[in-house]
Amino acid sequence: MTPPGQRVSLAAVRLSDVDLGLVHLLEESELARSTTFRSPTRRDAFTAGRIALRLHISALTGDSPKSLKADYFCPVCSNPTDPGHGIPRYQLPSSNARLRVSLSRSGNWCLLAASLNHGIAAIGVDIENGAAADFDGFASLAMTANERGLLQKAPPAMTAKLQTRLWVRKEAVLKALGTGLATAPSLIDVSALTPAGVRGPALWKVEDIGPASVGLPEDFVASIATRQRGDAQ
Ligand SMILES: CC(C)(COP(=O)(O)OP(=O)(O)OC[C@H]1O[C@@H](n2cnc3c(N)ncnc32)[C@H](O)[C@@H]1OP(=O)(O)O)[C@@H](O)C(=O)NCCC(=O)NCCS
Known part of the structure; x- marks a missing residue:
């Protein structure tokens, strides 16, 4: 089986390099969502990410962004007051792929x-800068017993x-599941690269992404989770 990471087009983008003049590529729901950010920095980061995602999909599918x-x-x-949020999905004009x-x-x-890829049912990626998850009480709130065991064994x-x-x-x-943090993080165990706490664990794979392999700065930590379609094995 080809590792999932090789069946997924990955790219890291510096948000400040994205041309915000391309904001016209976004739809009403996305523009409405951008107005919900009070901080101009966060608003621009949101807008830049949405533009970059459209450009990334366009490079893969050939459809105009x-x-x-x-x-x-x-x-x-079911009745969002924050439009255009949740699992990112885009319909392609060219096909039902x-x-x-x-x-x-x-x-x-x-x-x-x-x-x-027809065999991939869901994807989730996440990045954090350095030791972003290092605060008091984090391990007891978010980690499983197995994960806390790994942390205890690690050199300080x-x-x-x-x-x-x-x-x-x-x-x-959690992103590939589609629930995000609405599922308690402590229910999902990722101490191994096949996660536990998900349905059909054999269909799942988690991969660590070397920051240099996608052009992220060295102090970033990145992972991708993929779930295969049940009938694709
Ligand atoms: C989804 C979540 C895990 C994102 O993590 P984060 O570290 O805050 O932010 P990230 O930059 O890594 O990810 C943001 C992206 O996650 C994706 N995302 C959001 N919700 C998602 C979901 N339910 N499933 C999969 N992906 C999701 C979107 O692409 C989003 O990008 P956007 O800002 O352009 O919409 C987290 O914000 C979360 O779980 N939020 C609450 C979920 C919730 O309770 N939703 C109910 C609202 S009614």
Whole structure:
């Protein structure tokens, strides 16, 4: 089997390099969502990420970035007051091909993932900068017993980075599940690269992404989770 990471187009983009003049590529629902950010920095980061994601999909499918129809879906709320949020989905004008995408921002960077592979049912990516998950009480709130065991065995100098590593794996799985943090992170175990706590664990794979392999700065931690279609093995 080809490793999932090789069936997914991945790219890291520096948000400040994205031309915000391309905001016309976005749809009403996306522009409406951008107005919900009070901080101009966060608003620009949101807009840049959405533009970059359209350009990334366009490079994969050949469709023009403006022709992609955003169809974000939140499985938690059926009547969103925050439009255009949830699982990122885009309809292609050219075909009914199964497009799967994911996006993660941290600081001035975002990681984008897109796949047209028929065998992939869901993708999630997550990035964090350095030891972002290193705060008091984090392990007891978000980690499983297995994960806490790994952290206890790690040399003290490695603990913060390992905690962040486990966190990005976990967020990648939660995004591929489509629930995000509406599922308690402590229910998903990512101490191994086949996650536990998900349905059909054999269909799942988590991969750590070397920052240099996608052009992220060295202090970033990144992971991708993929779920295969049940009938594709
Ligand atoms: C989804 C979530 C894990 C994102 O993590 P984060 O570290 O804050 O942010 P990231 O930059 O890594 O990811 C943001 C991206 O995740 C994706 N995303 C959001 N919700 C998602 C979901 N339910 N499933 C999969 N992906 C999701 C979107 O592409 C989003 O990009 P956008 O800002 O352009 O919409 C987290 O914000 C979360 O779980 N939020 C609450 C979920 C919830 O309760 N939703 C109910 C609202 S009614």
